[in-house]
Amino acid sequence: MISTSKNQIMKIALCYKSEKIADETISSIKEKILSYGFELDDSKPDVVLFIGGDGTFLRAVHQYYNELSKVKFVGLCKGHLGFFYSYDESELDVLFSDLKRGVCKSESHHLLSAKVDNEEIYAINEIRIESPFHTLISDVYINGESLETFRGNGLVVSTSLGSTAYNKSLGGAVIYPQIPSMELSEIAPINNTIYHSLHSSLIVDKNSEIVLKTKTDNILLGYDHLNKNLHLASSISLRLSDKVVILLRNKDYSYTKLLKSKFVGDK
Numbered sequence: 378m379i380s381t382s383k384n385q386i387m388k389i390a391l392c393y394k395s396e397k398i399a400d401e402t403i404s405s406i407k408e409k410i411l412s413y414g415f416e417l418d419d420s421k422p423d424v425v426l427f428i429g430g431d432g433t434f435l436r437a438v439h440q441y442y443n444e445l446s447k448v449k450f451v452g453l454c455k456g457h458l459g460f461f462y463s464y465d466e467s468e469l470d471v472l473f474s475d476l477k478r479g480v481c482k483s484e485s486h487h488l489l490s491a492k493v494d495n496e497e498i499y500a501i502n503e504i505r506i507e508s509p510f511h512t513l514i515s516d517v518y519i520n521g522e523s524l525e526t527f528r529g530n531g532l533v534v535s536t537s538l539g540s541t542a543y544n545k546s547l548g549g550a551v552i553y554p555q556i557p558s559m560e561l562s563e564i565a566p567i568n569n570t571i572y573h574s575l576h577s578s579l580i581v582d583k584n585s586e587i588v589l590k591t592k593t594d595n596i597l598l599g600y601d602h603l604n605k606n607l608h609l610a611s612s613i614s615l616r617l618s619d620k621v622v623i624l625l626r627n628k629d630y631s632y633t634k635l636l637k638s639k640f641v642g643d644k
Contacts, residue, residue: 549562
């Protein structure tokens with residue numbers, strides 16, 4: 378449910394890739410927003426309407442990161458996969474009617490936090506360390522206990538919401554987003570009689586900490602659609618953050634139906 382004071386007009390911001398969404402489409406959506414009695418406000422919105430594919434949702438979350446306690450997100454799908462959306466472009470009136478009546482389903486999803494080099498970064502899908510040109514070597518600790526020394530191309534830690542993204546392509550498990558957790562998956566691990574690792578995805582509960590102590594310089598630290606270079610070996614501590622993203626869904630939304638439509642199909 379969406380709550381605003383009785384006399385307060387809901388403010389809506391739009392987030393989209395201008396090179397992929399026609400100006401006429403955006404103008405039409407803006408007119409529709411105003412016709413339902415909402416205001417357009419990109420600086421202090423109550424709701425961010427993200428339009429496009431799943432990458433647009435990630436960009437929207439990072440764009441409004443400092444307003445997460447005050448803003449909610451709802452998506453209008455114009456991309457291919459659309460995992461964070463439950464309204465498509467033919468349902469504009471349904472979307473705005475649901476917002477007006479406050480009948481959208483509301484989901485809270487914890488951000489993933491990584492502390493590295495006195496900096497804290499956040500992701501909604503996953504955080505990964507990769508070494509594309511050299512073997513990545515990293516000690517892996519779970520809640521202070523040594524699990525393994527990993528050797529391979531990289532490691533990915535995903536949230537349950539992000540388990541259907543890069544994590545799934547690595548063979549990781551799909552986790553219902555209502556289960557707050559972290560999942561550690563390996564990218565091209567080296568496994569032989571000398572070097573070996575768990576060689577499987579590992580799911581830990583919401584209170585756990587994963588620490589990656591890298592022994593390789595010049596690695597890439599990726600978080601959602603963003604990345605930064607780490608030039609020296611680092612210790613990276615990962616936890617689920619107290620910060621949450623509130624995602625609004627169609628009142629008839631079903632995660633099981635979504636999984637079936639996106640990955641299984643009707644055969």
